Amino acid sequence: MTSTVPDKAGLHILLKLASLVVILAGIHAAADIIVQLLMALFFAIILNPLVRWFIRRGLSRPVAITIVVVVMLCVLTALVGVLAASINEFIAMMPKYNKELTRKLIDIQETLPFLHLRMSPERLLQRMDSDKMMAFATTMMAGLSGAMASILLLMMTVVFMLFEVRHVPYKLRFALAQPQIHIAGLHRALKGVSHYLALKTLLSLWTGAIVWLGLALLDIQFALMWGVLAFLLNYVPNIGAVLSAIPPMIQAFLFNGYYECLMVGALFFAVHMVLGNIVEPRMMGHRLGMSTLVVFLSLLIWGWLLGPVGMLLSVPLTSVCKIWMETTTGGSKMAILLGPGRPKSRLPG
Incomplete structure (x- = not known):
């Protein structure tokens, strides 16, 4: 009779671990939509104290949410625009980065010969392929453009969360x-x-x-x-x-x-x-x-x-x-x- 207790305990642990694996796999598979929800929740948590501050000053909730979200949207749009210009200029300088890095490494090799680095300019330029770096930087730029395109959807989700937050305690109390x-x-x-x-x-x-x-x-x-x-x-x-x-x-x-x-x-x-x-x-x-x-x-x-x-x-x-x-x-x-x-x-x- 006592020998079945450890078996049940071990089976219970295995079931918990299997459930955890299934949950983690589901989160990983649904990462795209979960990331959007988490980002919206992040902004809602950050902005909700500002909304409450405006409400305490006598504004209605819709007006307070509108002011906070419009200001946040303007700041994000301006920041993304400035970053896009900086990243575009950074991409254009990638070949120059390669040449300067190659020159610096050769200078170090000549200054510190006891390190026996044995680097040739041709081999360094082959390893630091500027096309690959340009492709990586272009991918980053495309991701930034995609983020800019999804800002509107993100802000809409934040708005609905800010309107819903006051009803959450009531719903949880009965659910x-x-x-x-x-x-x-x-x-x-x-x-x-x-x-x-x-x-x-x-x-x-x-x-x-x-x-x-x-x-x-x-x-x-x-x-x-x-x-x-x-x-x-x-x-x-x-x-x-x-x-x-x-x-x-x-x-x-x-x-x-x-x-x-x-x-x-x-x-x-x-x-x-x-x-x-x-x-x-x-x-x-x-x-x-x-x-x-x-x-x-x-x-x-x-x-x-x-x-x-x-x-x-x-x-x-x-x-x-x-x-x-x-x-x-x-x-x-x-x-x-x-x-x-x-x-x-x-x-x-």
Whole structure:
């Protein structure tokens, strides 16, 4: 009689793992539509506090939503237009990048012969095929144009979400079996995620603006484009700051010099140290309650499932999953594994 208990437990675990695989495969297969919904939800969470602010000033909800969405649409359109012009100019300079990179590497070979690099200009030019780089850059440009075409659909979805948000608690109260528990968990998840996204967006704007101004003062070309890249990659935990620093450092190394390259690296390092390691922890605290390992793994998993958008939103998505697990009987132990560890009051010493 006792031998069947472990078999049932093992079968139960296998069923859970099989269900998880099916869910992840479904998310990966439906990534296109899920990414659109997540982006709309992201903007709705960011814009909803502004809508509430206008409502408290005496405006009706339709008027408040119209003002916020029109301003947001104008800002996005202007930003995409400026980025499109910068990327188009960047594409035109790709052959020049190849030649400068080849020349710099040959100079390094001649300056440091003990490295035995043994590089020939012909082989370097063959490996750094400008046609492939141009094709990659053109693909990026086409993706940016596609994003511009879908902004209208995205904004329409955001508008409907902003109108629907006030009815969500009423619907959940009658739709859920245990509304008190689930609504409390949903409220905690939305509060934590909205707080995270709002502060992260503010810090990312500061990061992008400081990088843009710093690169402009250093006379680095495409400073606005690298500032926007720093703004976007600041949402990516752990590795976003490093990834955003690499392209402008390479450009400064090729077209400005060694000193400017070091200055660009110092600029990104200072911004990351001040905003990322001092300001951000003080403003955010530990509201999302996840360990550093879980944050990094969530970056990889959501990036594989949903692509770049999954990487940008990996932390809030994992936080919502963790809080949802805390409200279920079977997922409470898994939520503990995703947490940062034992509370400080329980630690020895």
